[in-house]
Amino acid sequence: MTPPHAGLSAQEAAARLVRDGPNELPAAGREGALRLLLDVVAEPMFLLLVACGGIYLALGDRQEASMLLGFVLMVIMMTFVQKRRSQAALDALRDLSSPRALVLRDGLAVRVPGKTLVVGDCVLLAEGDRVPADLVLEEASYLTVDESLLTGESLPVLKEACDPGRGEVAEDASSRCFSGSLVTQGTGRGRVVATGPRSALGRIGASLGGIAMDETPIQRETAQVVRRVALMGAALALVLAVGWALSRGDWLTGLLAGLTLAMAILPEELPVVLTLFLGLGAWRLSRERVLTRRIPAVELLGATTLLCVDKTGTLTRNQMAVRQLWADGCGFTLAGEDPKAMAHAFHPVLEYAVLSSHRRAFDPMESAIGAAGQHWLQGSEHLHADWTLVSDYPLSRELLAMSRVWRSPDSRALLVAAKGAPEAVIDLCHLPVDRRDVIQAQVGALAADGLRVLGVARAVFASEPLPPLQHDFDFEFVGLLALEDPVRADVPAAIAECLGAGIRVAMITGDHPATALAIARQAGLDLAGGILTGPELDALDDAALAQRLSHTQVFCRVRPEQKLRLVQAFKARGEVVAMTGDGVNDAPALKAAHIGIAMGGRGTDVAREAADLVLLDDDFGALVTTIRYGRRVFANLRKAITFVLAVHLPIIGLALLPLLTGWPLVLMPAHVLFLQLVIDPACSIVFEAEALEPDAMRQPPRRPDARLFDGALVRLGLAQGVGLLLAVLAAYLLVPAWSATPDAPEVGRTGAFVVLVLGNLALIQANLSWTSGPGAARPRNVAFRWIAGGTLALLALVLTVPPVATLFKLVPLPGASLALCAALALGAWAWCAWRVSRHAPAPRAVPAQSSSS
Ligand code: ADP
Ligand code: MG
Numbered sequence: 061m062t063p064p065h066a067g068l069s070a071q072e073a074a075a076r077l078v079r080d081g082p083n084e085l086p087a088a089g090r091e092g093a094l095r096l097l098l099d100v101v102a103e104p105m106f107l108l109l110v111a112c113g114g115i116y117l118a119l120g121d122r123q124e125a126s127m128l129l130g131f132v133l134m135v136i137m138m139t140f141v142q143k144r145r146s147q148a149a150l151d152a153l154r155d156l157s158s159p160r161a162l163v164l165r166d167g168l169a170v171r172v173p174g175k176t177l178v179v180g181d182c183v184l185l186a187e188g189d190r191v192p193a194d195l196v197l198e199e200a201s202y203l204t205v206d207e208s209l210l211t212g213e214s215l216p217v218l219k220e221a222c223d224p225g226r227g228e229v230a231e232d233a234s235s236r237c238f239s240g241s242l243v244t245q246g247t248g249r250g251r252v253v254a255t256g257p258r259s260a261l262g263r264i265g266a267s268l269g270g271i272a273m274d275e276t277p278i279q280r281e282t283a284q285v286v287r288r289v290a291l292m293g294a295a296l297a298l299v300l301a302v303g304w305a306l307s308r309g310d311w312l313t314g315l316l317a318g319l320t321l322a323m324a325i326l327p328e329e330l331p332v333v334l335t336l337f338l339g340l341g342a343w344r345l346s347r348e349r350v351l352t353r354r355i356p357a358v359e360l361l362g363a364t365t366l367l368c369v370d371k372t373g374t375l376t377r378n379q380m381a382v383r384q385l386w387a388d389g390c391g392f393t394l395a396g397e398d399p400k401a402m403a404h405a406f407h408p409v410l411e412y413a414v415l416s417s418h419r420r421a422f423d424p425m426e427s428a429i430g431a432a433g434q435h436w437l438q439g440s441e442h443l444h445a446d447w448t449l450v451s452d453y454p455l456s457r458e459l460l461a462m463s464r465v466w467r468s469p470d471s472r473a474l475l476v477a478a479k480g481a482p483e484a485v486i487d488l489c490h491l492p493v494d495r496r497d498v499i500q501a502q503v504g505a506l507a508a509d510g511l512r513v514l515g516v517a518r519a520v521f522a523s524e525p526l527p528p529l530q531h532d533f534d535f536e537f538v539g540l541l542a543l544e545d546p547v548r549a550d551v552p553a554a555i556a557e558c559l560g561a562g563i564r565v566a567m568i569t570g571d572h573p574a575t576a577l578a579i580a581r582q583a584g585l586d587l588a589g590g591i592l593t594g595p596e597l598d599a600l601d602d603a604a605l606a607q608r609l610s611h612t613q614v615f616c617r618v619r620p621e622q623k624l625r626l627v628q629a630f631k632a633r634g635e636v637v638a639m640t641g642d643g644v645n646d647a648p649a650l651k652a653a654h655i656g657i658a659m660g661g662r663g664t665d666v667a668r669e670a671a672d673l674v675l676l677d678d679d680f681g682a683l684v685t686t687i688r689y690g691r692r693v694f695a696n697l698r699k700a701i702t703f704v705l706a707v708h709l710p711i712i713g714l715a716l717l718p719l720l721t722g723w724p725l726v727l728m729p730a731h732v733l734f735l736q737l738v739i740d741p742a743c744s745i746v747f748e749a750e751a752l753e754p755d756a757m758r759q760p761p762r763r764p765d766a767r768l769f770d771g772a773l774v775r776l777g778l779a780q781g782v783g784l785l786l787a788v789l790a791a792y793l794l795v796p797a798w799s800a801t802p803d804a805p806e807v808g809r810t811g812a813f814v815v816l817v818l819g820n821l822a823l824i825q826a827n828l829s830w831t832s833g834p835g836a837a838r839p840r841n842v843a844f845r846w847i848a849g850g851t852l853a854l855l856a857l858v859l860t861v862p863p864v865a866t867l868f869k870l871v872p873l874p875g876a877s878l879a880l881c882a883a884l885a886l887g888a889w890a891w892c893a894w895r896v897s898r899h900a901p902a903p904r905a906v907p908a909q910s911s912s913s
Contacts, residue, residue, distance in 0.1 A: 067164025067182035083193050083255035084175040087355045097140065108326070112319050114313055114731045131733050160665075161192040166724035169420075171534060177252055185237070185248040186422050188644040188664020191692055194252030194259045195237045197221045202246030202454055210260060211238045216244045233572055242666055244644055246454070247422070259760035278359060278697075282334050285769055287328050293325030296716075303719055311726070320729050321715040323736065330706050333696065333744050338370060340748050341693045349660075349676040350686050357655050357672035359697070361690025363764045364655065365561055366635040367683070368626065371569035371576065371664050374640050374680050375583050376545040380424045383434035383511055385409045386502055387539035399436050409539035411442035412516045414548075415477035416464050417849060426523040453530045457619050460484045460570075463523070463530050474526075476519040476533050481572065481617075482540065485515025488530060489537040502540060507574030510582060511542035513715035530738045552584040557684055559586070562760030564635075568615045568623060570594075571728070586613050594618040597625070605629050620645030627652045629866065636764045640675075640683070642667050659684065692752040697768060699827045700747040702777040704890075706823055709781025710816055711790045717789075724805045726812055728869055734906070746824055749843040776899050780826070784819045787884040791815040795877045806871040810859070813870060814881040815888070817855050821848050822889035826896055 065133045068076070109132050116125035161174045161832035164182040174192035177183070183195055185203065197203070197219055204216045237243075237250055256262055301318025305311045333484035335826050338359060342352035352358055372378055385406045392406045414433035417426035437443050446469055453463040461480025468475060478488060482503045487498055499515075506513045519533035527533070558565050565585055569576050573591055580587060587612035597618065600608065609629055618626075619644055626647050630637050639653035642663040647670035650656030658671035659678040668674050714726045796803070797812025828841060858864050859872055873881070 066167040068166045068178070068180050070165050073165060073178050073181060075416070076180065077176060080178055081256060082175040083177040083259075087298070092456050097136065099460065108319055109729075109733070110321050112316065112323075113207070115316050115319070119312055121327060123867065124728075127730055128733075130732075142229065161189075162186075177255055179252050179255060183250050183252060184420075185243050185250065186664075187243055187245055187247070188642075189664045190241045190665035190669070191239055191241045191243065192239045193239050193256075194254040197235045197248050197250045198238060199250075200235075200246065200248040201452060203243065203248040204245040205237055205241045207238060207241040209242075210238055219248065221248070231254055231688050232292045247418075266835050277335060279356065281768055282330050286330050289325065289327045293322055296325065297322035300716065306720075307823070316729065317715065317719070317725060320725075320727065320732055321712065321728065323732050324708065324711040324715050324727075327704065329736075329744060330701065333700050333704065336745070337693055337697050337700070337748050337808070341689060342446055345673075345686060345689055348685050348689075349679075350682050351373050351660065351674040351676055352672070353668075353674060354672040356450040358690055359680065359693050360636070361638065361655055361673075361687050362692075362694040363636045363761050363766070364638045364687055364690070365764075366564045366566060366630055366637050367558060367687075368566045368568055368623075368630070368639040368653070369639060369680065370640050370642065371567050371579055371684075372545065373572060373642065373659060373678055374565060375547055375551050375579060377548050377664065378424050378545060378678070380428035380512070380543045380545045382410075382428055382541060383538060383544040384506060384542040386506070389498070391502075394432060394436065398441075399438055402436050407437065407440060407442050408518070409516050409541055412436055412477040412518045412538050413514065415444065415447075415466060415475070415481050416462060416479040416516070425543060429541070444468065447475075450524070451519055451526050455480065457621070459487075459530060461488060461515075462535070463532065465526060472523070474523065475520045475533075476521055478517040478519070478533075478535060478642070479514050479541070482513055482515040485517050485535075485537070488533075488535045489517050490535075491537060492807050495537075499537070499540070503572070504574050506540065508543040508578055509542075510575060510578035511544055512571055512575055514541045515539075516541055524660045546681060547579060547582045550679075552582070554684040555584045557757055558687070559584075561687070561689070561757045564613065566613045566615065568618050568626065569621075571616055573616045574613055589613055589618060592788075594622055597622055602629065602632075602704045606633060609633060620649070623649035623798045624652055635766075636761070638683075638687075641671075646670075688752055688757060692750075692766075694762065695753060695756065695830075696747045696750050698773055699750070699830065701769065702773055702780070703744060703747065703823055703827055705774065705777030706781035706784060707735075707820060708849070709778065710785040710819070714788065714792075715783040726809055730868055731809075731813060735820070736869070746841060746844045747827070747848050750828055750841055751839040753829060772899060773792075774842045776787035779895045780823060780892045784816075784888050787819055787888040788812050788815045788821075791881055793886050794880060795873065798874065798877045798880065804871070806869055807873075810873055811877060811881055813868075814855065815861070815871070815884050816849060818881065819888045820890060821851060822885050823892055824848075826889055826892035830896055830899060 092376075107772075113125045113128040113132070116122075116128065119407040160171050161177055161181075162169055162171050162184040163177065164170075164184070165172075169184060169289055174190075177193045181193075182198075183192065185191065185195075191205065198220050200221045203219045205219060206216045207213060217234075219237060220234050234254075237248070238261065239254075240261040254260070297318040300321050301314045302725075304314030304317050308314070327666070328813065338355050341358040342355050345352055345358065369375060381605075382394055384394065385402075387405050387409050390403075390405065392402055394402075410429075410433050413429045417429050419430075421427040421430055433443060444466070447466045450465040450467050451463065455462045459480070461478055461484040463476050463478040466475045466477070469483075478485060482499065486499060488516045491499070503513050516538040517535040518538055519535045521533060555565050563766055567580050567585055569579075570580075573593060577587065577591060589608075591614045592608055592612045592618040593615075597605070597615070605625075606629055609626075610633070615626065620641070623639070623646060624640065627637055631652070631654070636655075637653045638657060639649055639655045641647070641650045642659045642661065644664055644666045647666050650658065650667060650670040655673065656671040657675060658667040659675045660668070660676035661678045663674070663678075664670075675687065711727065711732060715732075717723065718725055788814075791811035791814065792808040796807045799807045801807060818904055824844065824847075828844065858868055858870060865871060
């Protein structure tokens with residue numbers, strides 16, 4: 061029989077999952093199909109369409125009215141599909157970000173999604189975990205949990221293992237952990253007693269928040285622009301309708317002209333473009349194994365001026381290995397295979413390092429120590445599998461050292477093993493100054509190679525009760541142990557790319573100054589500003605700190621709590637700060653940073669919940685990719701907005717001109733709708749797919765207050781739009797002269813329509829790249845080819861199939877007229893491309909170096 065704490069078998073767990081259902085709470089706020097439908101119906105575009113349809117019916121034009129009805133259905137379908145898709149994308153992201161749980165299955169610890177837990181599972185808890193289900197604790201070491209989600213009580217509570225003698229019934233709240241609470245300290249092991257809706261959290265009907273899509277400055281800016289333009293459009297449409305009615309005495313046509321203009325002006329694409337670009341950006345990032353928890357962060361990333369990263373695990377691989385031991389003035393390098401190569405003098409260093417580590421290690425450093433012990437002490441009397449743990453003293457912010465107290469079967473006294481930062485261990489051992497200096501010198505030499513150095517000490521204690529502090533033991537110094545954690549291979553190149561892109565990179569670590577410097581040097585960080593330690597940081601006031609921050613990039617012996625102060629000080633200097641973190645204490649800094657980034661593999665649930673982005677592979681390279689995407693989204697948004705702006709002008713012009721000139725209506729509502737609902741939206745997607753401009757990562761970041769709609773962009777859009785309008789007017793006036801029936805209004809209208817559609821494509825081509833010129837080699841934009849092909853096919857359909865042409869009130873054109881239209885579109889393209897070449901780029905942030913002097 062398997063021991064009770066081996067957990068369930070995978071088979072049994074699967075069977076129970078089928079029986080009890082998944083361990084999840086009903087999701088909140090999922091929109092139903094009907095709700096989506098209502099949203100669509102309430103959109104102004106829809107109301108305008110219905111109004112137009114009503115007028116056509118009043119005019120007795122059944123055909124036109126039914127065509128509008130067709131458009132109504134199309135709008136509903138398109139909006140519906142698009143909303144459903146973005147919802148599905150969000151759901152997928154939510155699944156990825158749901159908490160995971162470490163459980164014993166078939167005797168092995170495996171990480172599984174929290175929702176697959178079943179009653180009877182054996183769950184391992186560690187600092188930073190969100191408790192995945194209701195548990196009864198079977199083991200607990202300094203396990204402190206925050207139950208505020210359930211009780212509203214924000215003070216963490218200490219939990220204890222239940223007393224097995226008292227059986228299951230007598231368990232009280234202090235030996236239970238409830239689903240949704242947070243482990244703020246310590247470790248534990250518990251058996252699942254309730255899951256999903258049957259857990260304490262489920263019974264009070266709570267549901268955990270999902271992924272937020274809150275408003276950013278650019279979204280507010282867009283909403284404001286849309287509101288203003290819509291108001292302006294409504295006023296203009298009213299003027300047009302009344303003017304037409306008064307001057308020609310035809311109220312219904314006047315109303316129709318007014319509504320057509322309103323539809324032409326309404327910038328309903330803008331919010332759609334924005335949502336779509338950010339949503340697709342998040343989706344593209346998820347394919348790079350970066351999870352977006354707050355979608356607008358994607359766009360803000362492009363403005364990042366400072367990247368604050370952890371050393372361990374972000375810049376380094378977090379795959380530690382013990383490299384050197386040091387005892388009594390001699391060193392030993394752990395290389396080769398033969399354990400006998402190690403002299404006996406070094407055995408105690410490894411022996412006590414192992415004793416001071418957790419047997420079931422969470423920390424890669426402790427795993428490495430355990431592995432080294434298993435190999436180099438094999439067959440010796442220094443591995444004590446039969447010793448029992450009496451107590452332990454965890455690492456604390458006051459003392460970077462931890463001790464564990466053991467009882468051996470053949471001795472009455474207790475044995476205490478300690479390890480920690482060398483200065484902390486030296487302090488515990490109360491060494492004389494000369495010995496202390498020798499050890500410090502050795503620490504410096506080891507750390508200068510980029511190794512993480514730990515001191516090891518031991519003590520004997522007569523009997524329980526144990527003292528409250530580690531300082532109360534009489535420690536004897538045993539030796540030093542140095543671990544290697546190499547810099548990730550892709551880090552130097554990624555850091556060079558950041559520096560080239562005008563982004564400062566700062567490293568924050570709890571490690572020794574010399575180790576920090578060595579790693580920073582290997583990673584290629586800027587070391588000119590020297591190094592700032594945690595204690596120094598505490599001694600500086602805000603002004604002095606701001607002064608240091610202008611040029612310091614390496615921070616060491618920093619406590620996680622100090623990260624918050626660093627972030628705030630950097631923000632006060634005007635930096636846009638992206639910060640990585642993984643521990644419980646990192647959460648406030650992650651929240652405070654403009655963009656908080658958590659590590660998916662190593663990060664705790666708390667850190668992941670506080671972060672805007674999660675790097676699923678813990679990889680620094682992915683971070684730089686993410687910045688690249690952020691810049692791309694912003695650049696492409698500006699291009700798409702210019703396009704939307706420019707493309708509205710000819711439509712507005714064609715709606716207004718007939719009033720001033722006495723011409724018949726050039727564009728009918730059907731044309732406007734065809735352009736606005738089918739062609740324009742499809743076209744703006746092309747910009748989303750456009751690759752980053754080649755030199756974009758060699759430019760400083762944009763100014764954080766750079767606006768999406770600035771003067772340069774509006775000027776560019778207007779200039780391009782006016783060019784397009786002139787080409788369309790030229791077609792309207794010139795094409796009839798080449799036709800057999802020059803007086804029919806359909807001929808000029810057809811010419812104008814053809815140039816409008818072709819001009820649309822010309823406008824896109826001209827705006828695809830703003831820096832490399834229209835002919836330069838770029839990654840192929842496949843979307844553009846598809847859209848261009850589709851648009852041309854639609855145009856051919858409208859022109860050549862008589863019933864469709866009649867429906868659109870268009871006529872087939874002779875070849876010469878078509879050639880003229882093509883020539884005009886080409887002219888419009890040349891004009892637009894020339895305007896692009898004269899366009900001023902978005903304002904850039906001032907490089908950090910010059911602002912500091
Ligand atoms: P980092 O920022 O590199 O992740 P940490 O904050 O995790 O650094 O650790 C800071 C220091 O605390 C380490 O350099 C080490 O001296 C000490 N330390 C960390 N973990 C342990 C441990 N499990 N046992 C003993 N000392 C530790
Ligand atoms: Mg750490």
